[in-house]
Amino acid sequence: MSTTDTDVLVIGAGPTGLLLAGDLATAGIDVTLVERRPHGLGNMTRAFGVHARTLEQLDARGLADELLATGTTLATARLFGRLDLDMTRLPTRFNHLLVTPQYEVERLLERRAVAAGVTFRYGTELRGLRQDADGATAELTDADGTPLTLRARHLVGADGVRSSVRTALGLPFPGRSVIRSIVLADVRLAEEPADSFSVSGSGDTFAFLAPFGDGWYRVMGWTRTRQVADSEPVDLDEVREIARLALGTDYGMHDARWISRFHSDERQAPAYRVGRAFLAGDAAHVHSPAGGQGMNTGLQDAANLSWRLTAVLRGEAPDPEALLDGYQSERHPVGAMVLRSSGTIVRLAMAHTPLTRAARSLAARFLNAVPPASARAMSMISGLGVSYAPAPGTGRPSGRRAPDVHLREGRLYELLRQGEFVLIAPEGAAPTLPATAPVTPKHLVRATWPDPSKKAAVLVRPDGYVHWARH
Numbered sequence: 001m002s003t004t005d006t007d008v009l010v011i012g013a014g015p016t017g018l019l020l021a022g023d024l025a026t027a028g029i030d031v032t033l034v035e036r037r038p039h040g041l042g043n044m045t046r047a048f049g050v051h052a053r054t055l056e057q058l059d060a061r062g063l064a065d066e067l068l069a070t071g072t073t074l075a076t077a078r079l080f081g082r083l084d085l086d087m088t089r090l091p092t093r094f095n096h097l098l099v100t101p102q103y104e105v106e107r108l109l110e111r112r113a114v115a116a117g118v119t120f121r122y123g124t125e126l127r128g129l130r131q132d133a134d135g136a137t138a139e140l141t142d143a144d145g146t147p148l149t150l151r152a153r154h155l156v157g158a159d160g161v162r163s164s165v166r167t168a169l170g171l172p173f174p175g176r177s178v179i180r181s182i183v184l185a186d187v188r189l190a191e192e193p194a195d196s197f198s199v200s201g202s203g204d205t206f207a208f209l210a211p212f213g214d215g216w217y218r219v220m221g222w223t224r225t226r227q228v229a230d231s232e233p234v235d236l237d238e239v240r241e242i243a244r245l246a247l248g249t250d251y252g253m254h255d256a257r258w259i260s261r262f263h264s265d266e267r268q269a270p271a272y273r274v275g276r277a278f279l280a281g282d283a284a285h286v287h288s289p290a291g292g293q294g295m296n297t298g299l300q301d302a303a304n305l306s307w308r309l310t311a312v313l314r315g316e317a318p319d320p321e322a323l324l325d326g327y328q329s330e331r332h333p334v335g336a337m338v339l340r341s342s343g344t345i346v347r348l349a350m351a352h353t354p355l356t357r358a359a360r361s362l363a364a365r366f367l368n369a370v371p372p373a374s375a376r377a378m379s380m381i382s383g384l385g386v387s388y389a390p391a392p393g394t395g396r397p398s399g400r401r402a403p404d405v406h407l408r409e410g411r412l413y414e415l416l417r418q419g420e421f422v423l424i425a426p427e428g429a430a431p432t433l434p435a436t437a438p439v440t441p442k443h444l445v446r447a448t449w450p451d452p453s454k455k456a457a458v459l460v461r462p463d464g465y466v467h468w469a470r471h
């Protein structure tokens, strides 16, 4: 058997790789995180919306309250001038959207990963990858171009949309381009908009504004009449003009700290696992920024994969192959759903034929008039509505999101901060897991119902989903 340098090699220190590496190291797994960028050079602002389920995942890592302090929360959003999305009724303590720059999420996740003992190798790039029965060997170059190899028992490509891991695995990235020449800027405004978050436009043009809460606003805009390559220069005048076309005013935008032009594709890798290698985040799926789902979906991928790798490396999974395959079977359908929902929002925003505009108006009227339908839409966009099929041998409600119940020992999501399974049972009970359960965790956090009449036993996975329950 060949020797390994590390248990898990994570490629890419974006939000996905940072959360995954931090989880593994918190559980005592040896992790190396390789990042092409030099240390200290952050990613751009990019994502700015953190949804409720992501905040719950961050709460389960003790980071949500600190992140909330970096931005502003929005309880409602308005799409297409008439569709109101209400987050106040989401069944969570985070019944809102947090607007904060992506680098704030990365800053907290990096600090946690460092504290947990992740070995960081900045300025190091993956060039190639080989696998055998015992592990994966990564071919890398360091900052001065010197080649080096690292061997790991498992490797995760969290290396973004142009993933070298995906290429090295020979996986295609099928899909298509959805929208091009979107302009983005972080600006200050002379005049405050009436709606704090609204997407408006005619179908030939659209724009939206979202406040970061510290005087800066994110503006995104698009117009059918100016379709150019990403490399074409963009300035504040162009952003202002699109805002005037779409919103009727540019609110006196000034002092842009960041302006960019980009295009958006809808693509998904057919497999998230090939042998000992995995894909997560943008490396596995990419879609339009409508709905603000990219970073959120990547963080949920990472949360789903980390406990599986931990259980396999600790020898807690009776069938390690099945447990690792569960990552694909749970997360691939979620990626496909996000592609569909974000694609629908962007196509409705771009609707310009009488037929497509009528469809948009009908969809908005339907969602406004049928509260259960709009609640369902909000539940899926926020990530709270995502649930998985029951794992073999466990039965319902296995796979469902565990709500943040109050227990004698504290809130469930506080107890999950130890990074382990949480077993909730009546006082004095010692429930035994069925032999068919996909994981029989050796490390458990035990908790008791505050209500002594409650007789159920529930085992909650480290990512906040029910693993097994007995009533």
Ligand SMILES: Cc1cc2nc3c(=O)[nH]c(=O)nc-3n(C[C@H](O)[C@H](O)[C@H](O)COP(=O)(O)OP(=O)(O)OC[C@H]3O[C@@H](n4cnc5c(N)ncnc54)[C@H](O)[C@@H]3O)c2cc1C
Pocket (backbone or CB within 6 Å): 011, 012, 013, 014, 015, 016, 017, 034, 035, 036, 037, 043, 046, 047, 048, 049, 050, 102, 124, 125, 126, 127, 158, 159, 160, 161, 162, 163, 164, 165, 184, 262, 280, 281, 282, 283, 289, 291, 292, 293, 294, 295, 296, 297, 298
């Ligand atoms: C304009 C814009 C707005 C967006 N808005 C939102 C939003 O509101 N909400 C939302 O959820 N998402 C949004 N997104 C998407 C979000 O930014 C991405 O989904 C998110 O960054 C993906 O995280 P990741 O960690 O998977 O990949 P990335 O953030 O792309 O990180 C990948 C990392 O891998 C490194 N890397 C790449 N190749 C190699 C290699 N060969 N070797 C070593 N390192 C490598 C890169 O340097 C990078 O640091 C937006 C994106 C854009 C462009």
